[in-house]
Amino acid sequence: MGFSIYDFSDFINNIHAFLIETFSPAIGNIIGMAIVAVCFLGFIALLGLSLVYIERKVCALFQQRLGPMRVGKWGTAQTVADIIKLIFKEPLMTKDSDKFLFNLAPFIVMIAPVMAISLIPFASGLQAVDFDIGIFFIVAVSSIGVTGILLAGWSSNNKYSLIGAMRSGAQIVSYELSVILSLLTIVVLSGSLQLSVIVESQREGWWIFRGHIPAIIAFIIFIVASTAESNRGPFDMAEAESEITAGFHTEYSGIKFAYFFLAEYVNMFIIAAVGATIFFGGWMPLHIGNIEFFNNAMDLIPPVIWFFMKVSAIIFLLMWFKWTFPRLRIDQMLTLEWKYLLPLNIMNILLMSLVVLTDFHF
């Protein structure tokens, strides 16, 4: 069984073949799916744990603090302790709330990131599904998440929650537009929606460098719009604890609250992963022109490491935003979208089309 940290496709194919040979094709497929599902669930759990810890540490650094230091060395087990605490908390519910929808909402919120994460290419060949509609599918499933937020806000029977849900509805629906358009800018350049093809097309150089000005504008718009779509950073109007206490998840406690929390962090990871894949070449190593020595040295670093380095850089950027800026007001946020981001985006796509038509990119 061939195994290389540089290319996983042989490894995955071998496992697949082995499963099908040992069992019948149908059962082999099902077992394969189960393995993938378990891997992803484990990965998401790990992701939630580590991202919460990283966020707390990074936030502490921004604020000249130490952050969690008590549980484990440097507080590394703090999130585990928090999860244990959340599991044992009493699940509270308000009077007259719609119990069915109240309990359903956290799961709907979780569906979207779990579906989207399956399309992310972690390394060459390390991708669960590779649809030819790639990016479109990610955008499509992430639009389901908003339903969960709306349901959570409405079924809590709390006016603050309702306001929060209303805000997040308006926010997510309008910012989806900008996310799609900014991603389309790069699709124009790469000529495909399929994520593996987009990554492959950046073998010569990442799109953010090769697409120069329009690509950089697209990246900025993407970062801003996707921050807004994930209810984070300066766009956290849906929870806005100083205005509407905690917005749509005011009434949630215990493990159901943890679900919302987890969804937020997985969403953040997906944003960073999509950004890294589209703009920074996914798992592609950094290559500069024809400097053979440098390129070969970069090739030595495994693609998985490259991918996670890029993702962490973008996550750090998102955290930097969150811990620096004040929150926008809901109408200002909509103004930003419709008056600034959207027109810029459309102009940017035109510019990019011109660049592609004239072959002006590198």
Next chain:
Amino acid sequence: MEEVAQNIETQEYFINMGPQHPSTHGVLRLMLTLDGEIIKKVQPHLGYIHRSIEKMCEKDSYQQVVHLTDRMDYLGCHINNEAVCLTVEKGLELEVPDRVKVIRTIISELTRLSSHQLWWGVMGMDLGAITTFLYGFRDREMITDIFEETCGARLTMNYNVPGGLMFDIHPNFQNRTKQFLEHFKKKLPEYDKLLTGNVIFTERTKGIGYLSKEDAISYGVTGPSARASGFSCDVRKKNPYSAYDRVDFKEILFTEGDCFARYQARIAEMWESMKIIEQLIDNIPEGEYKAKTKAVIKLPPGEYYQRVETPRGELGVYIISDNKKNPYRVKFRSPGFSNLSALDKMARGFKIADLVAIMSTLDLVIPDIDR
């Protein structure tokens, strides 16, 4: 179409902001009448932290009254103490030594600085920038250390006694204060970089919560909140007490009357406070730290009033004496109470998010309102 628009009934609804709410900074309850997110009416409900300080004063001796005022506006407690002491000294017709006056002024300005630093941090936090909260506290910590060393407590200092101070300043006081000034002069521009110039912050505050000069006067708004509307009301200038008549400082006036003007007024006041401290810190006159007073103070029968400028505005202390060792009646005209009364006027027509900004620029301290 217009008919349809008229026939559609929209319902206004009530929402309780507080008594427990992250941005009321205490147990203030605001009953909001909302149309969507737009505020139609704000009704403050008070009394959740009422401890009847004024009534308690009536059974206390004049020395004991002082420490109760720590608990009113806990961020400007030295100034509250000073106000009571000044009133009692006025009743006794007692001239306090120069040294006391200067020290009181320096510590008052340090109190004002620390209060404004906390306000700045909290204002940032109310608008969603949590990092500013920590930065504000970081710089305030140096001042509380100075207080702890000289007065013995960090928050409820109780450093004043009628006739002077409880004890002399600590030998380190001048050095530490100078160190702090040096440090803070570097940090205050950072405040500007983080919030004042920030496009999101200016959008959130410019044109929000307008209060005209006339309204400011008629609602009795005082302090930086009123001076941002162009109402010149600085007691330190109008009616100098302690050592304010011998220092050179500007009264900060803005005319815009919106949240941003109130914000700028406080930032500018921090610079002025530093200027005042700089002028006095090297010129503390030698002398006694306390004038001679009797162990049991009895004010001659009559009514006494003294006003001072706290970080939030004008604090008036009104004492009626009937020649006993405890006052017959004490009344505090607290700035927070009057400032709060203008909230409804300022917030109407704005959104919930703006209400939060307006409340933080009013710089409310709830125990100061309820007493």
Next chain:
Amino acid sequence: MEQIVFYILASMIVVFSVLTVTTRKILRGAVYLLTVLLATAGLFFLLNFNFLAAVQLTVYAGGIVVLIIFSIMLTSHVNEKLESTGNKKKFFSFIAVLAGALICISTILDYSFKEKSGIEIDTSMNKIGKDLLSYGDGGFVLPFEVISILLLAAMIGAIVLAKRETQN
């Protein structure tokens, strides 16, 4: 394998469709509808119509259901229940449903399904993209543009309506 998935999805569609119309809590109805639409998208995926499935997800699940939920949120309260319908109404709706079902079933039975058409339909994204913007044979550029103009008109109309209200 595919058949099992198909039956799961199909039964989901049937069950949740019935629930959508019988529930007395209006928002639950919307959620059941969402499930129906998601299951339909699943059917499309099963048929390898990936693009259509994604469109189904974005437009119906992400757009229309959100809009429905939004309007429900604005108009009704959480513990509101719809009145149960009268017997007369029940009777007539039963007749209508029966008639509709009969028509559908008879059409399906009448249609002679081919065992397996030899031509494999190309559903790749490339093909769809090129077809959408080509004006040759099998090109959709005219309907595409017409729909664009329709949407633009709708948007302008919405803006005009919204603007008039603020002036009042």
Next chain:
Amino acid sequence: MIGSIKKYFSDIYNGVKSLFTGMKVTGHYVTHPGEIITQQYPENRDTLKMFERFRGEVVLIHDENNEHKCTGCSACELACPNGTIEIISDKAIDEETGKPKKIIDTFVYHLQMCTFCNLCILACPTDAIKMAQTYEHSVFDRSELTKVLNKPGSKIMQGIK
């Protein structure tokens, strides 16, 4: 028209620039972990020293012979605004003069009612009490906060009147 377009783009430019200035400030701190100001409290108990004037709790000063200076005059009790101090006094015969004399039996201090205003210390004519620099006052049982300040068997110092 051109002016407004120019304004549109300059607005964007200035806005983005102002955001970057803010990010520079926070970015400075994230790259300078040496400026972290957090103190890890229970770990630094040994090095944590309060200022000498810090008002932690009232204590009655005892010297090495277990003698204190309190005459039981109850000036502190009167000066206290909250009734924190209760002095239960006893009668004794003065050994030198043979006259009856007031001595303290128990000096009760209710820490839970104390506001640390320092008025009792100022009122004390013999400097018998002082503020200690302790700061960890939390207990599990409220009754532990009511303290008796004079140590068992302690006596008044010679020559204190």
